[in-house]
Amino acid sequence: MDSRDANSSETTNVPVNPSSDSVFSHVPRAPEIPIYAVMTACSKDPSPLKLNLGMGVYRTEDGKPLLLNVVRRAEEILVNDRTAVKEYLPITGLPEFNKLSSILIFGADSPAIKENRVTTVQCLSGTGSLRIGADFLAKHYHQDVVYIPEPTYSNHPNFFIAAGLTLRKYRYYNPQTQGLDFQCLLEDLGSAPSGATVLFHACAHNPTGVDPTLEQWEEIRRLIRCKGLFPFFDCAYQGFVSGNLEEDAHSVRMFVADGGECIVVQSFSKNMVLYGERVGALSIVCKNADVASRSESQLKLLIRPMYSSPPIHGAAIAVSIMKNREMYDEWTIELKAMRNRLMSTRQQLYEALLQRGTPGDWSHIIKHVGLFTYSGLSEEQVAFMTREYHIYMPANGRMNMAGLSLKTVPHLVDAIHAAVPMSTSK
Ligand SMILES: Cc1ncc(COP(=O)(O)O)c(C=O)c1O
Incomplete structure (x- = not known):
């Protein structure tokens, strides 16, 4: 019997000991990536008041994920294209x-x-x-x-x-x-x-x-x-x-x-x-x-x-x-609608803070552009707002404006208003 034969008959019968150490047992647990940790904490929070201003994704006024109509149309075209292949x-x-x-x-x-x-x-x-x-x-x-x-x-x-x-x-x-x-x-x-x-x-x-x-x-x-x-x-x-x-x-x-x-x-x-x-x-x-x-x-x-x-x-x-010119135009209209919603949410938040008399200059909220605003809230204030108001954002105070809506602005304003006295800079 040559050595390969001996190996095959002996090794196939060797039971695997489930309690023996894994060859990867030395692998240390990596720290959770901070933005994902925020998301996990938010998803586990049972409060109906919770507000997710963390991850950089767009949300509708109802707080729902969006699928553009033009994307839906494009997918229909692709599905119905009988010449399409998956090479x-x-x-x-x-x-x-x-x-x-x-x-x-x-x-x-x-x-x-x-x-x-x-x-x-x-x-x-x-x-x-x-x-x-x-x-x-x-x-x-x-x-x-x-x-x-x-x-x-x-x-x-x-x-x-x-x-x-x-x-x-x-x-x-x-x-x-x-x-x-x-x-x-x-x-x-x-x-x-x-x-x-x-x-x-x-x-x-x-x-x-x-x-x-x-x-x-x-x-x-x-x-x-x-x-x-x-x-x-x-x-x-x-x-x-x-x-x-x-x-x-x-x-x-x-x-x-x-x-x-x-x-x-x-x-x-x-x-x-x-x-x-x-x-x-x-x-x-x-x-x-x-x-x-x-x-x-x-x-x-x-x-x-x-x-x-x-x-x-x-x-x-x-x-x-x-x-496709017509679909491109539809895309730009839908894109502009997302952008306009972000702008009007910024305006609503800014005006609500003014109306509430929250100390500080909040004009940066309407000067900033795009999805995010760097709120200026400290790590301590963010932690307070999460703990007391169920509002989630990264520790640097970055707020995803798409996570907010007309309905949720008052809750955020309450939280900011309560958090501001914790800081000497605002
Ligand atoms: C500035 C910037 N670059 C790149 C990316 C990565 O984008 P993608 O999801 O397309 O990989 C992001 C996502 O948030 C981003 O904000």
Whole structure:
């Protein structure tokens, strides 16, 4: 009997001892990711008064998740398309999706697109696009320093750290003015090492709700180009600021119009309300078509061992909407309605705080834009509001304005009014 035979007869009869240690028994429990911990705590709270202002997702005036009508229509078209198949997509995704996504962000008459200087690849939503973008920089860019705004989206540091890049922060938000800390931003970027990558939120900054004005963007652009820094835009909320997709792309388009290079990441999670479909794109704008094409070939090498190719359904929905004029128009109307509801909720909250005579200047609530407002409430005040009023938000006081409605504004105002005396700053 050779050794393989001996093994097979002996080993198959060896009983597994369920009480023996797992080969993974050394694995420590990881701490819960803070925003998910907020969500879990909220879901376990039986109070009928509970208010969820935590996770960055849109809710209707009734507090319900939204499915856009135009998305429903697109899905019907897809279901009824008897020619549709479920073959693997190319590594870089659905070609039509890539083309239409780049038009959406750079504009239909973008010279960079016409000159084939842009490579756009479909990735797993904003998150996957950020991760591939960070990996591309780590592998193919000479400077490993990346500047991110302070504060920024809580997942941002992870992409660049995972890629092995060196993180630094630039000042962005001034808690005194509850607005942009423009001078400090210029100072920090002005002293960045040449070639450093600088991450910007294209619009609707998360978590603050504070964006630079167009004039400020222009000054930032000049500084970036003059110092040879590399801009990396994260565009997760196109349409949420002005209600207009073209207008909200302005910051990105300014940087592309000067002929310089940049990376742009897009997410359709928010503006098409496609969160779970994971629809997004990564674009690299290059100096010429040859570099763009070589960059794309390298993106394929990054994607292939990770997930091989992206999923088809969500991108197909986005294509159906973006390629059909009438459906595109319907999308923009529905998007604008979401944005308008956020604006009117801001106004209602602001007026209710004024009416209540809650001490402090609350005008930042109506000055901030997009989904979030950085309330200025301290960690202690947030904990108090959760404990006493069942109101949930991250410890930094970021409020998702979509979690609020005309009906729930009074409850939030009661809570803020009670929490404010705990602070000396308000
Ligand atoms: C600024 C920013 N970037 C990226 C993302 C990730 O978006 P996605 O859900 O498309 O991965 C988010 C999600 O909240 C975000 O706020």
